[in-house]
Amino acid sequence: MKIGIVCYPTFGGSGVVATELGKALADEGHQVHFITYSQPARLDFFSANLFYHEVSVRDYPLFDYAPYESALASKLVDVVRFEKLDILHVHYAIPHASAAFMAKQILATYGIQIPFVTTLHGTDITLVGKDPTYKPVVTFSINKSDGITTVSQSLKDDTLNHFDITGEITVIPNFIDFERFSLKPKDHFKKAIAPNNERILIHTSNFRPVKRTPDVILMFQKILKKVPSKLLMVGDGPERSSNEKMCRELGISDHVRFLGKQEAVEEILSVSDLFLMPSESESFGLAALEAMACKVPAITSNAGGLPELNIDGFCGYMSDVGDVEDMALKAISILEDDEVLQQFKENAFKRAQDFDLKKILPIYVDYYISIIEKQKVLTDR
Ligand code: GMT
Numbered sequence: 009m010k011i012g013i014v015c016y017p018t019f020g021g022s023g024v025v026a027t028e029l030g031k032a033l034a035d036e037g038h039q040v041h042f043i044t045y046s047q048p049a050r051l052d053f054f055s056a057n058l059f060y061h062e063v064s065v066r067d068y069p070l071f072d073y074a075p076y077e078s079a080l081a082s083k084l085v086d087v088v089r090f091e092k093l094d095i096l097h098v099h100y101a102i103p104h105a106s107a108a109f110m111a112k113q114i115l116a117t118y119g120i121q122i123p124f125v126t127t128l129h130g131t132d133i134t135l136v137g138k139d140p141t142y143k144p145v146v147t148f149s150i151n152k153s154d155g156i157t158t159v160s161q162s163l164k165d166d167t168l169n170h171f172d173i174t175g176e177i178t179v180i181p182n183f184i185d186f187e188r189f190s191l192k193p194k195d196h197f198k199k200a201i202a203p204n205n206e207r208i209l210i211h212t213s214n215f216r217p218v219k220r221t222p223d224v225i226l227m228f229q230k231i232l233k234k235v236p237s238k239l240l241m242v243g244d245g246p247e248r249s250s251n252e253k254m255c256r257e258l259g260i261s262d263h264v265r266f267l268g269k270q271e272a273v274e275e276i277l278s279v280s281d282l283f284l285m286p287s288e289s290e291s292f293g294l295a296a297l298e299a300m301a302c303k304v305p306a307i308t309s310n311a312g313g314l315p316e317l318n319i320d321g322f323c324g325y326m327s328d329v330g331d332v333e334d335m336a337l338k339a340i341s342i343l344e345d346d347e348v349l350q351q352f353k354e355n356a357f358k359r360a361q362d363f364d365l366k367k368i369l370p371i372y373v374d375y376y377i378s379i380i381e382k383q384k385v386l387t388d389r
Contacts (some may be wrong), residue, residue, distance in 0.1 A: 009376060010040070010096070011038055011039070011096075012041045012096040013029070013096075013098075014043050014099065014108065016044070016099075016100055017046050018049060020247060021129060021182075021295070023048055023049065023103070025294065026042075027184075033373070035057075036369070038057065039063050040057060040058050041059040042059065043084060046062065049271075052204065063083045064079065076150070078110075080103070081114070084096065088122050094380055095380055097124070097127065097376070098124060098336050099127045100132045101132040101147060101241070106146075109152045112152075123382070125154065125375070126149070126151070126157070130292065133170060134163075134289050135165050135218065145348070147171045150173060151173060151174050151175055156173075159181060159313065160179060160317075161315050162315075163179075163242040163312065163313055178205065182292045182297060183367070183369070184297050184300075184364065185365045186301060186365070189298050190274070190301065191278050191302055192274060206237045207282065207343045209283075210239070210276065210304065211240070211241050212273060213285075213287075213295060214243055215245025215248045216247065219247075220287055220321060220329070221248075222250075225239075227339065228263075231340055232260060234340045237343065239263060241265065243268070243270075244268050244269050248266060254378070281349060282326075284306075285307070286307070286330075287309055288309070289315060290308075292312075293313065296314070296324075297360060300317075302353070303356055303357045305352035311333075317363075324352065324353045325342075374376070
C-alpha cells in the first residue's frame with residue numbers, strides 16, 4: 009500500500025504514535041509518505057520506503073495567522089496525485105481531518121477518489137475539539153472521514169458523548185515497539201542519579217496543566233519522607249518553571265532533577281523504579297506504556313483511558329484525580345519492599361506486551377484494507 013500520514017511532528021503522543029506506525033508500516037514493505045510542517049521527531053534516519061513532504065506556509069503581510077490548513081490541503085492534493093497514494097491517515101482531528109476532507113474533494117475533481125482515516129488522540133476531543141471555536145468543523149470532518157479510530161474505548165465514549173457522530177468508530181489502542189523500549193544496561197547513569205541506591209521515580213510529559221505536574225511533586229514530597237528517593241522530571245512545557253520553583257519552596261530541590269526534552273527516554277526509564285502520571289485527563293497514556301515496557305510500574309490517576317492500560321494492584325495502582333495522599337501511599341507500598349517492587353516490575357513488562365506493536369500493526373493494516381475496499385465499492389457504483 010501507499011499510505012500518506014499527517015501528524016504533528018513534535019514530541020507529543022499523537023506525533024509519536026503516527027511516526028512509529030509509519031516506520032513499522034515501511035518496515036513491512038508499505039510505502040509511507042509523511043506530510044507535515046517539519047521532520048517528525050523520531051524520523052531522523054534513512055529508509056527506502058519512507059518519504060517526507062514538508063508543508064511550508066507562505067508568509068504574507070496580510071496574514072495575522074498564516075493559513076496552514078489550506079497549505080496542508082494543497083500539499084495533500086499534490087502528494088496524492090503525484091505519488092499515487094491509496095489512503096491518507098490523519099492523526100489528531102484539528103486541523104488535519106478538515107484539511108484531508110478538503111483535499112479529498114479537490115482530488116475528486118481530478119477523478120481521484122482517496123479515502124482518509126482520522127485517528128482521534130485525546131485533546132482533539134476532550135479539550136480543544138469540543139470548544140465551540142472548533143466544534144462544528146471537528147464534528148463535520150470526523151463525520152466525513154472514511155474511517156474513524158480512537159486510541160481507547162474511553163475516548164470513543166467521550167467522542168460519542170460530546171459530538172453528534174454518524175459514522176462507526178473503531179478502537180485501535182496505542183502500541184509499543186519493544187525493539188526500542190526495553191531495559192537498557194545503564195547502571196552508571198543510575199549511580200550518578202542515585203549514588204546511595206535511592207529509588208528513582210520518573211514523570212515524563214509536556215508539562216501542561218492537564219498533566220497535573222504539581223501533584224507529581226506533592227506526591228514525591230510525601231514519598232520522600234518514607235523512602236529515600238530521587239525524582240526525574242522529563243520533558244518541557246508551560247508549567248516547568250513553576251514546578252521548579254515549587255520544589256525549591258518545598259525544600260526538595262536536591263532530590264529532583266528537571267531533565268528537559270530527551271530523545272532517548274528509554275534509557276532514563278531503564279534506571280527508573282516507578283512512573284508517576286496523575287493526569288486530569290488521558291485518552292490512553294502512551295508515556296505510561298513506554299515506562300511499563302521498560303519494566304517500570306505506574307502510579308496513575310483513573311482518568312479517561314488509563315484504566316484500559318493500568319491494572320490496579322498488578323502493574324501499578326490508580327487513584328482518583330487529585331488524591332495525592334492515596335497515590336503516595338500506594339507508591340510507598342511498592343517502593344518500600346524489594347520483592348514487591350520486583351514483582352510489579354515484571355507485571356508492568358507483562359502488561360506492556362499486550363500492546364506490542366507486532367499485535368497492533370496488523371489491525372491497522374486490515375483496517376486500511378477494509379477502508380480502501382469500501383471506497384472502491386463507492387467509486388464503482
Ligand atoms: O498528552 C498530551 O497532551 C499530548 C497528546 C497528543 O495529542 O499528542 O496526547 C494524547 O495522545 C496520546 C497518543 O494517543 C495519548 O497517549 C495521550 O493520553 C493523549 N493525551 C491526553 O488525552 C491528554
